[in-house]
Amino acid sequence: MDIIVCIKQVPDSYDISWDKNTGSLSRQSASAILNPIDKNTLEAAISLREEHGGFITAISMGPDQAEEVLREALGMGVDKAILLSDKVFAGADTLATSYALSCAIKKIHRFDMVICGKESYDGVTGHVGPQLAEFLDLPQLTNSTEISLKKNKVLVKQKIEDGYRLLEASLPVLITVEKHINQPRIPSMEDIMGAYREKTVDIWRGEDLNGNTEGFGLNGSPTKSKSVYVQKLEKGSAEILKGEPDVTAKRLVEILKENGFL
Amino acid sequence: MDFALSGESKMMVKAAKDFALKEIEPVTEKIEREDALPDDLLQKFAKARMLGMMVPREYGGIGSSALNVILVAEELAKTASAAVFVMALNNSIAETIHYWGSEDIRQRFIPSLCDGSNYASMAFTEPATGSDPTAITMTAKHEGDYFILNGTKRFITNGHKNGSGVFYAKDETGKVTAYMVEKNTDGYTWSKPWSLMGLAGQGLVDIFLKGVKVSQENILGEPGKGFHILLRWIAGERIQQMAFMTGMGQECLNQSLKFAKERMVRARPMTAMQGFQWMLAEMHASIEACRWWTYRVACMQDAGDDFQIDSAALKLFVVPTIQEVARKALQIHGSYGYCKDYKIERLYRTIAHAGITASSTELQKTIVGSALARSKDI
Numbered sequence: 001m002d003i004i005v006c007i008k009q010v011p012d013s014y015d016i017s018w019d020k021n022t023g024s025l026s027r028q029s030a031s032a033i034l035n036p037i038d039k040n041t042l043e044a045a046i047s048l049r050e051e052h053g054g055f056i057t058a059i060s061m062g063p064d065q066a067e068e069v070l071r072e073a074l075g076m077g078v079d080k081a082i083l084l085s086d087k088v089f090a091g092a093d094t095l096a097t098s099y100a101l102s103c104a105i106k107k108i109h110r111f112d113m114v115i116c117g118k119e120s121y122d123g124v125t126g127h128v129g130p131q132l133a134e135f136l137d138l139p140q141l142t143n144s145t146e147i148s149l150k151k152n153k154v155l156v157k158q159k160i161e162d163g164y165r166l167l168e169a170s171l172p173v174l175i176t177v178e179k180h181i182n183q184p185r186i187p188s189m190e191d192i193m194g195a196y197r198e199k200t201v202d203i204w205r206g207e208d209l210n211g212n213t214e215g216f217g218l219n220g221s222p223t224k225s226k227s228v229y230v231q232k233l234e235k236g237s238a239e240i241l242k243g244e245p246d247v248t249a250k251r252l253v254e255i256l257k258e259n260g261f262l
Numbered sequence: 263m264d265f266a267l268s269g270e271s272k273m274m275v276k277a278a279k280d281f282a283l284k285e286i287e288p289v290t291e292k293i294e295r296e297d298a299l300p301d302d303l304l305q306k307f308a309k310a311r312m313l314g315m316m317v318p319r320e321y322g323g324i325g326s327s328a329l330n331v332i333l334v335a336e337e338l339a340k341t342a343s344a345a346v347f348v349m350a351l352n353n354s355i356a357e358t359i360h361y362w363g364s365e366d367i368r369q370r371f372i373p374s375l376c377d378g379s380n381y382a383s384m385a386f387t388e389p390a391t392g393s394d395p396t397a398i399t400m401t402a403k404h405e406g407d408y409f410i411l412n413g414t415k416r417f418i419t420n421g422h423k424n425g426s427g428v429f430y431a432k433d434e435t436g437k438v439t440a441y442m443v444e445k446n447t448d449g450y451t452w453s454k455p456w457s458l459m460g461l462a463g464q465g466l467v468d469i470f471l472k473g474v475k476v477s478q479e480n481i482l483g484e485p486g487k488g489f490h491i492l493l494r495w496i497a498g499e500r501i502q503q504m505a506f507m508t509g510m511g512q513e514c515l516n517q518s519l520k521f522a523k524e525r526m527v528r529a530r531p532m533t534a535m536q537g538f539q540w541m542l543a544e545m546h547a548s549i550e551a552c553r554w555w556t557y558r559v560a561c562m563q564d565a566g567d568d569f570q571i572d573s574a575a576l577k578l579f580v581v582p583t584i585q586e587v588a589r590k591a592l593q594i595h596g597s598y599g600y601c602k603d604y605k606i607e608r609l610y611r612t613i614a615h616a617g618i619t620a621s622s623t624e625l626q627k628t629i630v631g632s633a634l635a636r637s638k639d640i
Contacts, residue, residue: 067269068269068272068273071269071273072273072276075273075277186277186280186281186284186310187273187277188277188309188310188311188312189274189277189310189311189312189315189324189326189330189334190311190324191311192270192273192274192277193270193324193325193326195270195273196268196269196270196273197270
């Protein structure tokens with residue numbers, strides 16, 4: 001069971017600054033952490049390996065400092081770590097990110113499963129997993145809260161708006177996971193030392209990927225940030241509707257229609 | 263001079279924080295109520311490889327540094343729980359045994375302190391003395407292949423729990439020697455634990471040794487040199503203790519910031535008021551000074567430098583400084599700080615211990631002052 005896990009380093013604070021020219025986050029301005037849900041992603045992969053055997057590769061795209069999250073993944077127990085780090089990747093939206101990751105995964109070639117978190121703490125789009133599945137031509141099982149394997153098929157319990165449903169697919173497959181799928185393990189002090197002293201993080205540049213460089217970074221991003229601003233809150237007026245609930249509810253609907261909200 | 267912590271150290275701190283939030287913080291109220299630590303805590307520390315961190319792998323440790331141990335201790339200390347002392351003792355005593363012990367003693371006593379099967383104890387204090395070796399009354403008499411130990415020790419952490427202890431006794435020359443003793447052996451009994459102002463579950467007991475047989479192979483270091491062993495251990499333990507104090511001081515500030523940001527006075531949060539900002543600023547500056555000096559002395563220990571005087575000076579500074587931080591934190595909380603519902607109440611009581619345990623602040627003055635008086639450097 002060869003598994004690839006995609007993880008991301010995200011800012012740890014709301015006290016961040018923006019590049020006003022590109023509308024992108026200035027990642028150097030804030031301390032950074034492993035995207036919280038990616039701990040669950042890593043735990044899911046490691047638990048599957050403990051049950052079925054195999055090899056786990058963790059991949060991340062980011063600046064050099066993103067090596068820290070890959071060290072954390074090595075501390076938790078992944079076998080190999082790869083960092084995609086190059087100026088050509090900078091400013092990528094979710095599509096360009098997914099494309100770069102797919103090029104890296106195709107270079108790895110041998111895998112049964114790709115696991116991603118449902119979304120990242122900073123962007124919160126939930127795009128990369130499904131986009132990556134499309135680039136890799138894989139069935140996608142999203143929002144998973146349970147994962148199990150039987151022979152060459154994977155079964156997940158998918159969280160939907162008003163409940164759950166069971167999905168099944170043949171390998172290889174891409175899975176995105178929900179936060180409450182598991183309780184991530186805490187690396188031991190010895191594992192942490194091993195991650196820094198005995199293991200390496202491979203750095204891959206743009207030229208190392210057999211991809212169209214026009215698809216990387218800001219150039220490959222159809223989504224452009226037009227402007228970044230802080231919405232100023234101003235004092236306004238309020239109308240309080242009084243009366244029985246059914247009467248006030250009807251009046252509320254009328255007001256919303258009058259003002260173009262419905 | 264690069265003050266940046268390594269990626270490895272930073273990750274250890276992060277893991278310690280997660281461990282504290284998962285394993286210690288949720289049970290602190292239960293520990294306070296029952297005055298007992300969870301039975302499985304030592305195993306959890308062992309699984310996290312937080313015991314015997316400075317001891318080489320061949321003896322069951324992980325070969326890390328004093329700096330990493332105190333970084334972990336500082337983070338765990340934010341729980342203001344005696345749980346941290348369990349981790350600390352199984353680290354400092356394992357390191358002491360490794361430093362002074364023969365290969366035979368290392369092999370016999372260190373691994374079980376690293377794997378979570380045994381609690382370490384350091385037994386010097388007696389009813390009549392906490393720091394004066396000449397006042398020790400426990401005796402060790404050589405009979406055949408054994409030493410026979412008789413006497414009483416006081417305030418011994420986990421003295422009643424399975425494991426090994428370093429016991430200090432006067433041998434037949436009248437000098438203090440350190441002996442490795444398997445606890446709970448024949449002739450070994452103990453009192454019920456002392457009930458303390460803070461540090462619930464610490465497990466401080468009196469130990470009564472009556473005809474306890476200890477193999478003649480169980481001398482730690484050299485005969486008559488026990489006090490040197492104790493002094494070096496205490497110097498290292500002081501660094502850990504100051505890491506606890508720093509961690510608790512930081513938590514005092516964290517709690518105070520949280521309270522002051524939420525508490526409104528005349529439609530403004532307390533943090534908008536200059537008086538409170540000044541208090542918070544003083545707390546922060548104090549904690550930073552304590553932190554970096556503590557790291558500095560830990561680095562001295564790692565470098566193999568003589569750190570005993572520096573660790574005494576460190577304690578002399580850190581204890582009153584963090585106690586003042588705790589006082590300010592209590593003032594910021596007002597009457598709420600006096601309520602057990604607020605963490606500052608436990609922090610304040612726990613911080614109170616450091617000036618009177620593991621040698622008093624007054625003794626640090628004597629250590630540093632007499633060293634300065636002997637110094638030839640001006």
